[in-house]
Amino acid sequence: FAVALGGEVPHQAHLPALVGDTHADAALGELAGCHLLSPAGPRYRLAAGVLAQLVAAGYEDEAATHARTAAQHYAWWTSHPSVTPQRAVAESDAIVASLARLV
Template sequence: PAPSADSGVEEVALGGLERAAGLDLLEHAVGRTLTEDESNWAGDLWFESEGLPLRFVQAGALLRQRDRLRAGTSAVDEFGVFEDVPPADPADAHDLGDDVPLPALGEAAAPAPLLASRLSASARATLRFAVALGGEVPHQAHLPALVGDTHADAALGELAACGLVSPVGSRYRLAAGVPAQLEAAGYADEAEAGARSAAQHYS
């Protein structure tokens, strides 16, 4: 909601990034130079999103996932549960497996389901809890017990790196637009059971 007139808080509407700035942000998120096809894809995304920075953070995650798929590595590798693996070079990735097409523009514009599908099971379970809790992400320390996985505390790092959650003080919430995208993908189908499980855990 907008701040009240006597709150002393001024609401400032920010415009989107310019195209060049969006591509710079995307390259920073991916950690390498974009290919020509990726630059053209990013240009279409910039036009569709009106330069919304979050879209480029999420697009960077899509490209990193694509690099891993082409190189045959996993999400677990990247986020350090077992080891750290640097991003694959796109030229080398062509030699390591079948090419993986760039996400369709519609998937890049509403990327939460595709991003989530390539994350760990614990990260997806965390998203289901967050949807059930109205967008609030359970504290990292509680995730192993809630999810039933001793490594589930790493899920928050996965979600933050993909731009699916945003910090709110010392907490995290699902990022703007993500709840609706996940609900449309079926993540709210067991929301009542998830909310009940969370309530039992915290009681």
């Protein structure tokens, strides 16, 4: 999903829903531990050069589908009554990135 979102990495709480794996949130720590992610405030982005390598390896082939899935997920999530404006703002870079791919 980070390739589809231009390098933005969704918060780990969203990863299981996005990829359909209940343990997907653990991957964030593994990727960060391998220096494939860089901290960007309270969230992560793909580390410098990683996005280009993933695109070259063909990971962008399904980017539009992944972006649409992310946009649909975030539309549902932001409309949920338990999601505060502050939580939506914290995830806004990934939300905007998912929509930008679709425009």
